[in-house]
Amino acid sequence: MTDAGKEHAEQGAEPMTGDGVTPGIVRIGDTVRRPVRPFTATIQAYLAHLHQAGFTAAPVPLGIDEQGREVLSFVPGDVPREPLPDETANEDVLVALARLIHRLHNVAQGWVPPLDATWGGIPGSKTVPIGPVDGEPELVSHRDYCPGNVVFRDGVPAALIDFDLARPTTRLYDIANALYWWVPLLDPRDRAPAFTDLDAPHRVAVFADAYGMTAQQREELVPLAARMVHRFHLTARAAADVDPVFRRFWEQGVRDRMPRAEAWLAQAGPAIAARLTATAPYKHT
Ligand SMILES: Nc1ncnc2c1ncn2[C@@H]1O[C@H](COP(=O)(O)OP(=O)(O)OP(=O)(O)O)[C@@H](O)[C@H]1O
Ligand SMILES: [Mg+2]
Known part of the structure; x- marks a missing residue:
């Protein structure tokens, strides 16, 4: 300065x-x-x-x-930045985040937004040729669990900040967003080093068990996540056209990362779905 x-x-x-x-x-x-x-x-x-x-x-x-x-x-604690630090690859992080989001969902359920409610969004997203993929709204939730929006204490997620993208959504969409950032649902070459070789189906199941995902949510997760990642791709491109910050993200890697994420999820999706819907799902110990 x-x-x-x-x-x-x-x-x-x-x-x-x-x-x-x-x-x-x-x-x-x-x-x-x-x-x-x-x-x-x-x-x-x-x-x-x-x-x-x-x-x-x-x-x-x-x-x-x-x-x-x-x-x-001000919410005390540590907010990680991308690339995610090694210690955030621990399964306890997924478990704590799933429980935190479950608690959020339970208290958000039933809240009726004001009649004149106004919601935020990514710049340019209204021009994206496909509409939101959240599904029929069940509650208002956060919808943006990127590292910069999660406050850690004692090495695990303890609080959420930056509710700028909160709006009416489904529990499942919100879960898919958290999984995208924290499994993460990305091609291994686009993950932070400690996440590269992690077992994505196992990590999704750890989150699912900690959250207490229903059989129906487990059935629907992978197709919804595929639609969500596709829309992320289109939204990121639309935002890059109208906003300099999003243009920088696009040019610095989002342009390559999003199509790779779509392709990776298409290939990894069946194994994730199989693990999630197995009759004896993984239990976190
Ligand atoms: N209420 C809060 N308590 C603690 N820290 C906060 C709070 N609000 C913002 N911060 C800090 O400031 C950073 C930026 O704030 P915020 O997430 O609201 O903006 P942003 O531009 O969306 O940032 P990002 O793109 O990182 O999400 C956060 O990542 C966090 O480190
Ligand atoms: Mg933020």
Whole structure:
């Protein structure tokens, strides 16, 4: 930062950069300030519901500050960045994440969004030729479990942040999103080093058991994940056309990673489905 920049920097405000999707995020003491977007009021209402219902593993919504920014509680812990660090390949991470998402789903179930609810989305996604693949909504959930949105404590996921893509969805879509990032559902050459040789069907089953996935969810997971990854690919390309941050992601590897993920899942899908629906599913010990 230049001296002039320092002079104008806000007293006590520490910039927080994730992957650069949301500019202007700062931490001030025990709070985080983020730009207000059209969906901010809806998400604050959702976060308020989660806390009232006893789910404390998410930021507390604290309204709008004097500069017109969203105020959230700072969630203590460590937020990993891509490439995922080796220690996050541990199965305990999948188990803790599955249980966390299961708790989120249970408290989110039954929350009725305000009539004027407004939801976020990836830039340009309205131009994608296929619609959302979530299915008939059952609840409002997070839908974006990328590493930068998961707070770890004691080496395992303990809380969720950045509910910018939350909207009405299904439990299964939300599960598929978490599996995409954390199995991950990627070609081995696109995974972080500690994940390259891991057994994807086994890891999906570990998550499924920890979450308590139903027989129907186990049946439907692989086809839904294939549709989801295909739509991710189309959405990433559409976003790259309209937004410089997403163009950088596209050029720095998403362009190659997404078609490889689709091809890998087409090939690995049957083994994942077989493991998930086996009569004696893997039990985590
Ligand atoms: N409430 C919070 N508590 C703790 N840390 C936070 C909080 N909000 C944001 N952060 C930190 O700031 C980073 C960026 O915030 P956020 O995820 O909201 O924005 P983003 O632009 O979507 O980033 P990313 O692309 O990494 O998801 C997070 O990855 C996290 O490290
Ligand atoms: Mg984020």
